[in-house]
Amino acid sequence: MATKKLAKWTTSLDSSLLPNSVQTAARRSLYNYIGCTIAGSNHTAAQKAHRGLEPFFGPATSSLLGYKGTSRTDAQHAALLNGIASHVHDYDDTHLATIIHATGPVASAVLAYAEYKGSVSGQDVLLALTAGIEASCKLGLAVWPAHYDIGWHITSSTGSVGAAVGVGRLLHLTETQMAHAIGLAAVQVVGLREMFGSDTKSFHPGRAAQSGLLAAIMASNGYTSSPRALEAKRGWANVVAGGGTPKLDQFISELGQKWEIEDNAFKPFPCGIVCHPVIDACIQLHAELGGEGRRIEDIIKVETRVHPLVIELTSKRTPKDGLEGKFSVFHGGAVGLLYGKAGPAQYADEVVTDAAVIAVRDKIDATSDAKLAANETYVTIHFTDGAKIEKHIVHAVGSLELPMTDAQLTEKFVDQSALVLGKESAQKASEIAWKIGEASNVADVLRRL
Template structure:
């Protein structure tokens, strides 16, 4: 009875029962989310969605992150728009075992409802966030990898359930109501991998946040679904498992014993995570080229040996804009080599179409090797005079073996938020976001962000 077990665990989870390491992981996940949502708030994808939907806003109760002047929407639309903004740069967190980006759907729903209702402490928010992330990742593990392989975007197809659990936790739903919320969320499956590289990819976590919030609101009013929504023969897991055998009992049974939020990693580069090893290596090679006084114009070719998923997911040879550039290991490698960094600015439309970037991009070749780990790569630069440079990356920065530090997360936050708010306000927002866990009323913090 996975649905009831998940509901019971979430309802009974208490902040006092969370290990210190889990609380810290939750704070880091929320902090990273806020930076990503602010950083993406002025992206054309978000602007198009705002312009299309703002005539239909209800009572404006919930803040849109990153918008000066306290721009707000109703909770449903705030969840959607903040969810889009948090994912549009592909800079959000990643549960590496499933490549779910769990915080976007969960936090977007949670903060929108929390500000609307008011009175929730940072401790309340972090506990509910943990419950939602655990729910998303556990059901994701139960259907991985077949679910993803057939084309579902697993971030959003699990995110509606995670968002419903988180908001339901904040609402103090009963176990029966929580089970119904999970059921209502489970039918709102959203997200196709075909949409990667388009506006619609970031719509996925936004819609999942909105759907999860809706599910919890309906369940609070006694709306019914199925008490076996996840595990039934024609329930969520069996329908979306892609021919695999779901392992719901196994992973739901681990709730509270093995914390998936502690395996949540953070991206140093705003693009598909599978090409991060190649970018990390190219940045290190950029530094070596500079130290040795070599010339980038003398590069003959760059050979990359990568995990097969890099080719499957990020092999766009000629991206036409920044969104497509996020799924091009060739673009990521090119900016890493040329600029020694690969932040949001290096994924702007004008950089993707810059002739100097294209010239380097066209010299990069990538070949798959199934024996490599997902965060491993081998790079070789061949120069026109016959000399070469080599770089091996065993674990990319941002992996669990080489995690981003709090200082690196802060630099990432200020870098991306500064492009929207200016550096001074970005630093103030960063300070506020780190203190969310200490807040007596998170609604007040949201208004400053």
């Protein structure tokens, strides 16, 4: 029984059972999440949610990372709003086997509850985060790819269970209570791919965090659900599998043997991850253009060959704003060629609609090639004099084969957080965030962020 097995594993998990590599991955995942959430706090989508919900805020027990003004609220709203902020720039982590952005829903719920509860150590938070991420990703693998193909946003449709597991760890739920929490979270399925490019995409992980928090708290007070919530004929897996055959038993059996958090990658660019090979290539080509004395104006066309998912997910030819730009491989390539970088500033609304960017974007074409790996591309620039230069990316930066280093993660954290906090405060926040796992009480740390 998958539900029972997942509940048993998550309630019996102990820090001593986590390999050093897993603990390191958890620390990096939480650090990256904090930076993304601070940076996302001043995005228009996050601000609209904050303004709309502020009249309904409860007791100020939990911090809203990066917010000024009303920066503390009740745990449920903190989970929701931090979850939105964590994902709104599309700059968060990615479990590459399933495209799940696993940390956002789990960390948003875990941190909100940890601060509410008080006296929760950083080590306890990292353990809860690990348990939740493993639960989310194992469920995602069990229904991948049919679940995603039919239209579910897999980050949030698995994230509510991951969040429930994470908070359930901090609540010290019994095995039976954890099974009920999993069931309560499983019925709160949220997230449609149709919403990509709109404010609602970032609502997905926020709502999943809030739902998982609610599920764990209700279960701790005796609320029940089906003991076969995941595997029953009309349970979660069979209902959301999209006509595919769920593989729950296979992946639940791997818990504690194959750690999915170790396959959690971090984005160097704030957009759909399938765009990253093209952006990586264009940034490298930008440097080569300068070295050869060629100008952007001399480019006739830019041809790219990409994995089919790039066309399926990021083929917005004329994005109208920054959110749509995140799903435009043409915009990503254009800013890479023009500026030699593609950070949050290059996905601002005014950059997406800038005439110079549009001029380059219109010269870029993308052709699907099923023979290419998901993180591979060929980009060829053609010039007015008949010359051409080509870049072949075998593994994009940020992939498992070419992961971001701690130094690169720090640069990313400071770069994006400085847009909200200023450079000096962003550097201080980075130092604090790297050490959150060592804290005796994470509430003290969160209030400083």
